[in-house]
Amino acid sequence: MTASLVISAPASGVGKTTLTLALARAYRDRGLKVQCFKSGPDYIDTAFHAAAAGRTSVNIDSWAMHRDEIEALVSRGANADLVLAEGSMGLFDGVAAGGLSGTGATSDIAEMMGWPVLLVIDPSGQAQTAAAVAAGLRDFRAGVRLAGVVLNRVASTRHEDLVRRAMAGAGIAVFGALPRHAAISLPKRHLGLVQAEEQGEVDGLIAEAACFVAEHVDLDAVLQSAACAWTAPCAARPSVKPPGQRIALARDGAFSFVYPHMLEAWRAAGAEIATFSPLADEGPDDSADVCWLPGGYPELHAGQLAANRQFRRALKSFAEIRPVHGECGGYMVLGTALTDGGGTRHEMTGLLGLHTSFAQRRMHLGYRLAELALPMPGYQARALLRGHEFHYSTIVSQPDTPLAIVRDATGVVVAETGSRRGYATGTFFHLIAEDR
Template sequence: MTRPPGLLVAAPRSGSGKTTVVLGIQRALVRRGLRVRGIKCGPDYIDPAFHAAATGLASFNLDSFAMREGLLAAIAGYAGAGADLVVAEGSMGLFDGVRQEPGRTGASADISAMLGWPVVLVLDVSGHAQSAAAVALGCARYDTRIEISGVVLNKVGSERHLQLVKDGMGRVGLPILGALMRDADLMLPERHLGLVQAGETVELESRLDHLAHTVERSIDLDRLVALARPTRAVALDAAQMLPPPGQRIALAFDQAFSFTYSHLLAGWRAAGAEIKTFSPLADEPPPPDCNTCWLPGGYPELHAGRIAGARRFLSGIRSFAESHPIHGECGGYMVLGRTLEDSEGVVHPMAGLLPVDTSFAKRKLHLGYRISQLLHDSPLGLAGQCHVGHEFHYASITGSDKAKDWALATITDAAGKDLGIAGHRCGFVTGSFFHVIARV
């Protein structure tokens, strides 16, 4: 199996500018003629879509809590095939994760340690000068499994500021690969779940080229590429991969339904399944020759009125549900429900296939890993099977038939705390706020 060199771009904390630096590096290297594969550590849909836009190749997720070592290796190998270089992006802080045994915390450092990728540390130096070196040194010494090979200074205020930071870095011996000055034009637009989706970002190509141009002027790319190391060989085991929910899968895909993991789609295709996309926002029903329908998450709350008026889509999915399985994750679950209240308090009728009403006006953050055990057969698998995934949404359930006979699964959090029942099942239709990543 091809094992191209890779490196991990990470930071001591969220908000340091990892994504903008990563996108600039990816696009700059593509402009040099390299085939660059993006990777995102942890459960995230939005950043991988930007990676794909920057590189022209689908980006994959690696998660040390949700995925065992064999599956991580299998996905890394699949993602690396045909690439010249893997540029991975960390999540949150480099060592941030859940309380589990070393190597299974979900932290970005676990991925670096397992696959042998060196770390390039992005430091937001806007609030300090020489002290930035102490932060970098702490990261370098915190975990002996990994190697921090260089730093990129971000949000530098002036040449004087840069010299002060360099003085501190010189004392700890960590090489500076480059420095980006503070520039509001480098920031990407955000909304409640993070960045605005790649497909909705205005003038995305020009933004990516601007990032690349900034990186080309500010970072020693030759030195950065030379730091990359071949992906460490690990025994492959794809047994955790979720089997295809059907032979021909109707997949909703547009600006309201875009949160799908590349490793799931690749796994389904590798198992022989055919995936046909359709757009509810374009008032398209599921293709009638498919035998399963999958409605992923996304931002349906931003398009609730348009979905409510999509008569061909709603009538088509109701007809599909009479004889074929349908599963909805998060936003897809909301659309399969009875009603969806938008942020303005307007209640919109949805498909009415599951006994649940949801609201985005009554916002509450639901965030974290989830371990589920299916109570009934569904497109996810057979009753009793367990899966690991995550929730990340602000929507609330305002009305629901909560009897266990209607529920899809029981769930716990990453620490094993019982969170009760989750989701719904009605006839051939199932759904929940839970995004599945892999089988347990």
């Protein structure tokens, strides 16, 4: 048996990530093996989870994944003492149209796995009403069980007392209260949290948060609430296909948005991964049979990428006879130009005709279902792929042949079709799973 909890909240921005990291480190410091997961498509939080728990965290997504795929990923918790699954947005927030095993809501995962929910409640500007919110979440869906709450950003002792009394009256356990004045936070960037691997001080921040939470939260009571009759399912072979036998993977500060479960699935299928750094002016391993450029923050390094002639020359040579694929930021770098936020145009690799710009930012966010019109590495034409798109760039020009018909979660066709030219392909969405 493994103790398990879903960390959720009524909305985004309440403190789910910070509490998840703090609890993971606090229990790890007690000698427990902690396994984290991220419900939903956010590709940044899992790196922070790994830093806190010392184990790789992966995404589990009810819209993009079949139940057996989720169970295969969840099976890694079999040898853990505690599973902590961080939710996304509010507990019941998902898309309007259902996906492969749900709407993408955190509550889907909680019900599917039978994991109780620990709510983070921010009672700022409230007192007794916070208990009404928590009670409403508790009673909204019969298959979702509430373990209790942690109060965040409490204004004073009197404020805490009022909220605690109201929660007790509603039959809801309060495991702790975090004062409003606490200055524990993680740096932000326009796509969310700064990547964990970029932060030299991240370990210290997590340790500080763990100590703070241990002082204000009853860790024994939280652990007791997580004790449930849950047995991790047996591992199954992942369904994600590797794009080749030996994969040259761009990996550095400009290219790091790649789902951990994808890399694990590639390796499980027998593929090898050889990383290289475009920022260090490195090209793909010439012994590889495919090159993959994931997303990241190329717009922050556009000048350096444009100046790195060895990287650009080696990638062009590679693409003359072998496939190269880019996702989001990687797709932009495969294009002809990238205009940064200041309006400066930077020449990219030119493998595709795509020109993108951050001079006029506009958010593109949501699930994507793509029907391939042309093949891409690992998949043939007419394959159905599920992914997620999140960026602020706009398309100035995209002259190449569209790669796919891409729809959002409601079935509406979107303009970001991806494209193909020769052996080069690219998409704005990050691949999560195949819709088999």
